Amino acid sequence: MEKLVDQGRKNVIPILADARYPEQYVHIVKAVDIAYIDIAQPFQAKILADNADVYVKSHGYVMLVIKAMSIDVTKEPSETFKREIDVLKDRGYEILDMVHLEPYDTAHAMVIGRKSS
Numbered sequence: 001m002e003k004l005v006d007q008g009r010k011n012v013i014p015i016l017a018d019a020r021y022p023e024q025y026v027h028i029v030k031a032v033d034i035a036y037i038d039i040a041q042p043f044q045a046k047i048l049a050d051n052a053d054v055y056v057k058s059h060g061y062v063m064l065v066i067k068a069m070s071i072d073v074t075k076e077p078s079e080t081f082k083r084e085i086d087v088l089k090d091r092g093y094e095i096l097d098m099v100h101l102e103p104y105d106t107a108h109a110m111v112i113g114r115k116s117s
């Protein structure tokens with residue numbers, strides 16, 4: 001970790017932990033303005049909300065890369081995008097924007113949201 005800091009990335013540190021369990025790195029991470037998540041997991045919006053509930057400041061932002069094929073290969077990506085967005089809404093996040101990442105990344109979308117309180 002010290003080596004990465006020495007390489008000039010003074011505001012980036014690796015955390016070797018499972019993002020599905022945000023309580024496991026509560027001793028390392030402080031409150032943040034933005035949470036960005038881009039992981040190949042079946043419950044991506046839930047993982048983002050679980051982390052943002054703990055770490056993102058009031059009215060802070062969340063950025064979710066939805067990787068539709070990592071969630072359900074049998075469904076149309078648009079259906080999966082909607083499902084993940086609905087998870088964020090149900091968890092109290094306001095959706096500010098959603099952009100399809102095609103043709104740069106197949107079946108991917110980026111969602112920007114905001115924590116309500």
Ligand SMILES: C[S@@+](CC[C@H](N)C(=O)[O-])C[C@H]1O[C@@H](n2cnc3c(N)ncnc32)[C@H](O)[C@@H]1O
Pocket residue numbers: 017018019020038039040041
């Ligand atoms: C598409 S890559 C992300 C690339 C990253 N945005 C970047 O620019 O380097 C997906 C990453 O999610 C990580 N990942 C998958 N499940 C995870 C989990 N439960 N906790 C933490 N990371 C996970 C994988 O190890 C992989 O590095």
